[in-house]
Amino acid sequence: MFIRILIGLILVAVGAFMVIKTRYFQDFFGEMPWTYKYLGAGGTRLMYKFIGLILCFVGFMVMTNLWNAFLKATLGAWLIH
Numbered sequence: 741m742f743i744r745i746l747i748g749l750i751l752v753a754v755g756a757f758m759v760i761k762t763r764y765f766q767d768f769f770g771e772m773p774w775t776y777k778y779l780g781a782g783g784t785r786l787m788y789k790f791i792g793l794i795l796c797f798v799g800f801m802v803m804t805n806l807w808n809a810f811l812k813a814t815l816g817a818w819l820i821h
Contacts, residue, residue: 751795
């Protein structure tokens with residue numbers, strides 16, 4: 741239980757840092773040219789912010805032990821036959 745909460749907190753912290761300090765990730769990992777085609781101006785920054793928000797969401801799901809219930813509710817029809 742403690743490990744699950746710790747992993748969730750780490751995911752939330754990395755996701756929040758990714759949303760707040762997007763420029764650091766853009767400088768480190770570089771540009772994503774295809775994002776400008778689909779997301780418009782500032783596409784790379786927006787994509788890094790989306791990834792950060794997804795990490796925060798997954799972190800909270802792991803922390804509250806709702807990850808399995810979420811996967812069963814959304815992907816359960818495809819994964820379980």
